[in-house]
Amino acid sequence: MISRVAASTGFRYPPLRLAVALAVAALTAVPLLYVLATAIAVGPAGVVELLWRPRVADLLRNTVVLVLLGTSACMVVGIGAAWLVERTTLPGRPVWTGLMAAPLAVPAFVNSVGWYSVLPRFDGLSAAVTVTTLSYYPLVYLPVAAALRGIDPAFEELSRSLGVGPWRTFARVVLPQVRPALLGGALLVGLHLLAEFGALQALRFDTFTTAIYDQFQSTFNGAGATMLAGVLVVLCLVLLAGEAWAVGHVRISRIGSGAVRPAAPQRLGAGTVPAAGALALLAVLALGVPLGCLASWLVTSTSVAFPLVELTSTTAASLGLGILGALATSALALPVAWLAVRRRSTLTTVIERVTYVGNSLPGIVVALALITAGIRFVPALYQTTAMLITAYAVLFMPRAMVSLRATLAQIPPDLDDVARSLGVGPADVLARVTVPLMARGVGTGAALVFLAVVTELTSTLLLAPIGTQTLATRFWSESSALHYGAAAPYALLMIVLSAPGAYLLTRRSRQAVS
Amino acid sequence: MTPGLRVVGLRRSYGTTPVLNGLDLDVPTGALTAVVGPSGCGKTTLLRLVAGFDRPQAGTVTIGGRAVTGPGLLVPPERRRIGYVTQDGNLFPHLTVAGNITFGLPRRMRRARHRVDELLELVGLEPAYADRRPDALSGGQQQRVALARALAPGPDLVLLDEPFSSLDAGLRASTRHAVVDALAASGTTTVLVTHDQAEALSSADRLAVMRDGVIVQEGRPVDLYHRPTDRGVAAFLGEVVDLPAGFASGSAPTPRGALRNGTASIAVRPEQVVLTDAADADVSAEVLQIDFFGAYTEVRLRAPGGIVLTARCPGHLAPAVGDRVGVLLTGSPL
Structure with missing residues (x-):
């Protein structure tokens, strides 16, 4: 890909986008750094004692x-x-x-x-x-x-x-x-x-x-x-x-293939x-x-109950967290994806890859790291919704990133140049050209993050502000107490909320072929 | 001698659309037969039925005297001893050139890279290509490897499905020569399917023209070009100049019986219309338009009676628009 230099600023990377991307990468690296820092603080002897x-x-x-x-x-x-x-x-x-x-x-x-x-x-x-x-x-x-x-x-x-x-x-x-x-x-x-x-x-x-x-x-x-x-x-x-x-x-060589015919299906015959x-x-x-x-x-459980107020409040909490998480994650992923696609270099690739680390780490590690780092550096954040949303962003960034990258790559950069030639500044190009064209990709990515947040249990249990109950945590506490009848409505609502996201996931993998 | 491939009464339709309508074709052993026809006439369907990728509704296919498709019989492709080369080559993307070539051989021979160098040489590639990946080859090289892969198990019949059509003009000629030479050297019976009549005329020993799901004419390329059975075949194999003909008396033999009296139309090839300033010209005509192609020039002429015809003459001998030239018809009409 040809590297382009932003004409008006003279910077290879638009400074604001780079700053945001670096901050996002730093944030997603917190869990790893936290584990490393603890290991160093405990010392080799301590590590052995704790693990052996x-x-x-x-x-x-x-x-x-x-x-x-x-x-x-x-x-x-x-x-x-x-x-x-x-x-x-x-x-x-x-x-x-x-x-x-x-x-x-x-x-x-x-x-x-x-x-x-x-x-x-x-x-x-x-x-x-x-x-x-x-x-x-x-x-x-x-x-x-x-x-x-x-x-x-x-x-x-x-x-x-x-x-x-x-x-x-x-x-x-x-x-x-x-x-x-x-x-x-x-x-x-x-x-x-x-x-x-x-x-x-x-x-x-x-x-x-x-x-x-x-x-x-x-x-x-x-x-x-x-x-x-x-x-x-x-x-x-x-x-x-x-x-x-x-x-x-x-190694799969990429060689041009012509029009791909649909495959002739294997006859199952008696195996059908x-x-x-x-x-x-x-x-x-x-x-x-x-x-x-x-x-x-x-139908049958003695503990079955439909407490309307609680069902409504937990559904609202799950919806709210899901939407906030999806918006925050997409917004944080956008500058990283843009840099990775439009200013491809070792630096931007490393930034992008770092944001995948959080997703590979278990929610429990991320939650633990954020709690520790939060108490240490920004105690005001502990037990707040902002902290929980941050954890979701760290955990689910790649879900948004993959969609954003794919759509960005499909938008010809020439469009940016055309807009610039018409006297539109870089920030406006992003807002008026790039983002509208990306709407579908942003929507898909956000829906996938939403799906993940609604069904997330571990870090929600650890990080949710006191008094905040989501469908997942409520199902968990009721079912742990063997109140299956009371737990069931929460699970059903959770499935209803996550079904559209799951459907999107299916459709996206269908489209991934073309 | 048994033909290398015999197809009798092959029928295949997709839904209500008939594609093959009782097609018959004999391919002599060891020869390269080109099946030509316009796009969508069923050529690829024919190849797929011969290969056993698809089953016909009726008809038989016999390869080297061995029935492989017929009523109640469908030998699977892997037991037909055929080689198949597609338009894009379709080299296995996860294997090297050597891995592709030896794909159809037993495991021990694959390990020993049996005949890889020999086959590469046969298709005109250096042995050094053996360890390349398919994406490190040009389109023409990919097609050569695809042919080497098809020839490696020693097939009785090689099927080529538009193998040169995805190549650009320069590569097409050199790849075609390499492929035709390799096939001739190996002596393998070959069916080449193409919509490019020039490719078919120049590379095939036998030519079969296909239209509407049947073979309308089969024979040596030179015979088909000069003695087509009808105007459709004539027009498909090259350009045609129609000339009105009148019969004062007598008759003219045509494939559809003798023509007596009245008027008719005869056809010649543009290269049979020769421009001359000599006195032996049949008629004189006015030059209307010149299309210069380099090696030759096409000249549109108006002859007496308002007859417009096209001549093809060497590039360096082209007249100018408005010139009056003599016109001589050579050879015999189609």
Whole structure:
């Protein structure tokens, strides 16, 4: 890309945008810096003393085993479902497309509470792997389905013409081409599993995240919790590095492809019924169980209640936080995305990448870091809505960033030049040309942040101002007390609020192909 | 001798749109047969049915004497011993050039990079290309590798689907020569599908003109160019000059029977209309317009009786607008 120098100012980077972008990058780096600073303050001997315990070894084993098994299971389920839906003669493709992605609208902690209420004895590792797989396989399904749609079917035909049968063609031609999408999805699953709190707590399976939460509740802000967070951060970095390494080893040449025909679907024949049965079973387990539980709680539970005032106030709190979080995150992401696309350089790339770090860190680490840094440097912010919104921005910045980047890249920079030639200043160009053209992308990004905020539990529990109850925290407290009937309306409202965002996510991955 | 490829009565329609209407085609073993026709006449459908990517509603396909498509029979593509080259080459983007070429070979041969250098040489590329990635190749080089990949398993039949149409003019000629030479050297029966009649005329041993889902004429390129069965074939293979003809007496033999009395139209190629200032000219005509193309010039002429015709003459011998020139018809009409 050609670097452009802003004509009127003479600066390569517009100073205001650069300043904001640097501040955003600094903010998103706070959690990492906090863990590092604590480790340095405690000293090597202290770190060893805090971490070298059988309890930590148990947590490490639990966490690693959960990530390995859960991620593998999500990959198998995600690929299988994506292939059946996208590349076979299975009838009812539009229905399956919606059903397979729908679990995204049901937060994992709602799903696990549902499972727990049906099968109270189903807990520990097997339950944790099963339930998190049912909640998170769409993170693999969506990108792999999009990648499958994007592969020119000529490749498979060529492979067949060269004497390679259908199964080996899948392994040698299709899989390598969907590998980046598959690995990207697997990374997301892994990070979600490392960060998962509610679902695992409900199923009584301890990982670093649940242990940090417990420790924080008992010994507010102790170095012990922070050092556990440090191990969690290291695990996140290992995952990130592992994915980067694996993707780096796949080289997919970009060569111009002509008009891509829709693929001729694989005939299932006698396999149609078992295949449809498998997908239906998946939908029942991932969607039917939690939704069925909610319905049965509403109908049969003795604790069922519709306290209108509280339902309204928690819905308003979730909506308000969601909207504020979406607006703040999009506004902070905009200058970073603009610099990364329009003034591409090592500096702007580093700034952009740093803003992804927060999203890779568990909510609990971010919350802990913001609490500590907040108390230390801006005590007035502690237990305020502003602090909570800041945490959301750090956690969900990439969701806005990805959409903003994509739309920005599609707007020809020539339009900026044309506007400038008509006597419009750079700030006005941003407001009058760039932002209006980006409306769709901004909207999508904001909707995705909104979805994430509405279903966020961990940092909301830790950071919400006293007295602020969201749908998620209220569901959590009621269901923890086994008041399922009282919890159900909150979960339903949460699903209603997050469904449009989940739908957008599905549609965006459809468009990602073109 | 059994033909390399025999297609009998092939029918295929998509929805209510018929694409192939009982198409017959014989391709001699070891020869390159070009199937030409306007865009959308069903050429690619024909190739896909021969390759086994799609099933016809009726008809049979026999490759090297072995039936592969017929009533109740559909041999899958991987067991047809064919090679297939697409318009874009479609090199596997996750493999190197060597990985692409050896794709269709058993694992042991893939490891040993069996015949990679030899095949690269056959298509006119240096052995050093073996470790390149597809995106490090030009479009023409990609097509050459695609052909090497198709030839590597030693197919009985190679199918080329518009393999040069995405290349620019300069690359197209050199790539075409490299591909045709490689195919000739390997002696593989080949079907080339193209809408470019010049490409078909210059590179094929046999030519089959396709229209409305059937082959309307098949034969040597030179015969088809000079003896087309109808005006459509004539016009598709090159430019045509129509001349009104009158019969004072006698008759003229035509493919549709003898023409007696009355008036008719005959057709010649523009290069058969020769400009001359010699006395043996058939008629004299006035130059209306000149289109200079470099190597040749197209001259529009008005002959007596208001007949307008086009002549093609060498670039350096072009007359000027308004000149009167003599016109001589050479050869025989189409």
